[in-house]
Amino acid sequence: xxxxxxxxxxxxxxxxxxxxxxxxxxxxxxxxxxxxxxxxxxxxxxxxxxxxxxxxxxxxxxxxxxxxxxxxxxxxxxxxxxxxxxxxxxxxxxxxxxxxxxxxxxxxxxxxxxxxxxxxxxxxxxxxxxxxxxxxxxxxxxxxxxxxxxxxxxxxxxxxxxxxxxxxxxxxxxxxxxxxxxxxxxxxxxxxxxxxxxxxxxxxxxxxx
Amino acid sequence: xxxxxxxxxxxxxxxxxxxxxxxxxxxxxxxxxxxxxxxxxxxxxxxxxxxxxxxxxxxxxxxxxxxxxxxxxxxxxxxxxxxxxxxxxxxxxxxxxxxxxxxxxxxxxxxxxxxxxxxxxxxxxxxxxxxxxxxxxxxxxxxxxxxxxxxxxxxxxxxxxxxxxxxxxxxxxxxxxxxxxxxxxxxxxxxxxxxxxxxxxxxxxxxxx
Numbered sequence: 429x430x431x432x433x434x435x436x437x438x439x440x441x442x443x444x445x446x447x448x449x450x451x452x453x454x455x456x457x458x459x460x461x462x463x464x465x466x467x468x469x470x471x472x473x474x475x476x477x478x479x480x481x482x483x484x485x486x487x488x489x490x491x492x493x494x495x496x497x498x499x500x501x502x503x504x505x506x507x508x509x510x511x512x513x514x515x516x517x518x519x520x521x522x523x524x525x526x527x528x529x530x531x532x533x534x535x536x537x538x539x540x541x542x543x544x545x546x547x548x549x550x551x552x553x554x555x556x557x558x559x560x561x562x563x564x565x566x567x568x569x570x571x572x573x574x575x576x577x578x579x580x581x582x583x584x585x586x587x588x589x590x591x592x593x594x595x596x597x598x599x600x601x602x603x604x605x606x607x608x609x610x611x612x613x614x615x616x617x618x619x620x621x622x623x624x625x626x627x628x629x630x631x632x633x634x635x636x637x
Numbered sequence: 638x639x640x641x642x643x644x645x646x647x648x649x650x651x652x653x654x655x656x657x658x659x660x661x662x663x664x665x666x667x668x669x670x671x672x673x674x675x676x677x678x679x680x681x682x683x684x685x686x687x688x689x690x691x692x693x694x695x696x697x698x699x700x701x702x703x704x705x706x707x708x709x710x711x712x713x714x715x716x717x718x719x720x721x722x723x724x725x726x727x728x729x730x731x732x733x734x735x736x737x738x739x740x741x742x743x744x745x746x747x748x749x750x751x752x753x754x755x756x757x758x759x760x761x762x763x764x765x766x767x768x769x770x771x772x773x774x775x776x777x778x779x780x781x782x783x784x785x786x787x788x789x790x791x792x793x794x795x796x797x798x799x800x801x802x803x804x805x806x807x808x809x810x811x812x813x814x815x816x817x818x819x820x821x822x823x824x825x826x827x828x829x830x831x832x833x834x835x836x837x838x839x840x841x842x843x844x845x846x
Contacts, residue, residue, distance in 0.1 A: 439763065439771060443763060443771050446771065446772070446803040490795060491757075493750065500749075504753045504754050509756070510754045510757040511756025512758070513754075513756075513757045514760065516761075516762050517750045517759050517762070537706060537726065540710075541702065541724070542726075545713050545719045545724050549722065560651075563651040567844040569778075569842070569844050569845075572844055575825070590725075600833065601833065608821065609821040609825040612818040613818070613822055613825060619818070620810060624809065630844060631843075632843060633842045635779055635781055635840045636835075636838065637777070637838045637839075
């Protein structure tokens, strides 16, 4: 395929390089296509890649959009007509300090529960897989993760032990506000199980290296 | 531990049963602790479990809260003083048709990008792991998943091939509105990498059985 990379930073650079090495024709779009960083990127990517201004990269039929969220709108509005193109959106609307998303989540059931259960040490947990996985955590390929979050360290230790006791890989994801992430993750599981018809016998494992 | 189960349905029943089998003392709380479903549940859970009204189950120091979201607030307000208790919140604020969350996400960067990139076939993808994983997808324990979503089937097929080309396990999660789930999932990866100090060399694998 002929692929235009709109934003040749870490993500655009990595994907463009690997696709080029697989034989796809890559145009790395950049506001500064002649700079030293781009020369290094082209050296890594090899003969199937070249650099161009963003608007030229955008003339390809398949585009990877990997710009910082703060300039996403301005960049897109400067690319010309995008009608009919495949645009792969790899952005995340992160707040500058990574504390949340600028779009979407601003509260969670976990926080509301904490507000209603006055004084309780609330830990969000066991909400990210279905009950069939809780009944039986066994998978031949590995151990399913259970994410949890909360504001009380001792309460989280309790939950960690309870998850480990029944075979899960328990992982602390931080303060209770992280329920804003664990609840959408749960809905992802649910939508895969039902709308996407995967059924209920799947879970996620953390891969590390 | 002595654990009160607030809501002994699928999730509360599964976890309470497995904890009881591991030697924890379980009180299955229910509005109808004498009904036939509870008898079956107690038979499965064995000698370490008993049933009680919700308010009695809530006297334990560790509580699992696994009620439907629609009645969560009313149930909590009827449990008495919860101050100091460990309350494990396993709820998800699902809309009745599972089409979204009643709390939190109501739009996404993916949808905004589609609005700005008029006419483009936007596919949300490659936003859920860091670029070090895109550079090198290799893990000894399995293949990392790349989730994508979008409203154009052909465009999604393109993205599927591009992800498979570089070693990922590509999985369709549905329409572009699913970016409301994939973006928080990305922030989960980011927060684990940085705030939780896992570093960047991890990803997630789908486990199936």
